[in-house]
Amino acid sequence: xxEEKKAPARDKGIAAKKTDHEKTPTTAKRETEKPARTVITLxxxxxxxxxxxxxxxxxxxxxxxxxxxxxxxxxxxxxxxxPPKAQKKEKAKGEKEEGAVEIKExxxxxxxxxxxxxxxxxxxxxxxxxxxxxxxxxxxxEWFRYKKLGxxxxxxxxxxxxxxxxxxxxxxVVSIGYRGxxxxxxxxxxxxxxxLVHNPAQLxxxxxAKEAVRIAHAVGMRKRKLIEEAAAEKGxxxxxxxxxxxx
Numbered sequence: 001x002x003e004e005k006k007a008p009a010r011d012k013g014i015a016a017k018k019t020d021h022e023k024t025p026t027t028a029k030r031e032t033e034k035p036a037r038t039v040i041t042l043x044x045x046x047x048x049x050x051x052x053x054x055x056x057x058x059x060x061x062x063x064x065x066x067x068x069x070x071x072x073x074x075x076x077x078x079x080x081x082x083p084p085k086a087q088k089k090e091k092a093k094g095e096k097e098e099g100a101v102e103i104k105e106x107x108x109x110x111x112x113x114x115x116x117x118x119x120x121x122x123x124x125x126x127x128x129x130x131x132x133x134x135x136x137x138x139x140x141x142e143w144f145r146y147k148k149l150g151x152x153x154x155x156x157x158x159x160x161x162x163x164x165x166x167x168x169x170x171x172x173v174v175s176i177g178y179r180g181x182x183x184x185x186x187x188x189x190x191x192x193x194x195x196l197v198h199n200p201a202q203l204x205x206x207x208x209a210k211e212a213v214r215i216a217h218a219v220g221m222r223k224r225k226l227i228e229e230a231a232a233e234k235g236x237x238x239x240x241x242x243x244x245x246x247x
Contacts, residue, residue: 045072
């Protein structure tokens with residue numbers, strides 16, 4: 001008998017691809033996952049269209065029949081009586097903030113007193129800062145040769161001094177052309193005129209709008225506290241308060 005012809009073997013990979021109808025775990029998970037529930041708020045109801053309003057009514061168990069205005073009015077009444085949790089939390093938070101008493105922490109930042117400067121004075125101070133930024137660093141003669149001289153400025157002396165005679169290849173020397181505006185010379189960076197005080201009695205003639213006091217370094221802590229308290233009562237700024245490194 002003639003041997004029966006065998007059916008051609010199919011490619012295992014193709015057969016597996018055609019016969020395999022199982023879904024991957026990711027696809028199954030996507031289908032099983034339910035869409036996130038929309039939180040029904042007053043803003044959402046006001047902006048929603050009729051289809052969305054009908055869905056909101058069905059979700060809340062309300063009558064979904066009627067016109068857009070009727071559905072919206074029905075939903076707003078329901079939300080007024082039964083507000084969502086998020087809205088309750090916001091309302092409670094707002095009430096708490098309204099009834100809260102402001103508590104000032106110790107050591108909190110307190111804005112410093114500013115001088116009552118005119119427009120011209122403010123312009124002069126800004127010009128002084130601009131000139132100061134361009135001013136070069138003045139170094140002592142032969143500062144590079146002897147370490148003990150440091151960077152402090154001293155006027156160059158000596159009959160043969162090239163620095164004193166302003167030779168071009170020498171460094172800059174302090175001269176009148178580097179000065180700032182005359183009206184702001186000697187003022188504190190804040191714009192106040194400094195007044196040195198040693199006791200509370202010396203605060204009497206100080207103008208709080210234009211002058212600020214600096215307590216002398218020899219004053220003890222007890223008297224320093226008295227000066228600071230008296231200055232605070234009069235609205236005078238103290239440039240070197242106790243516990244602060246500067247002004």
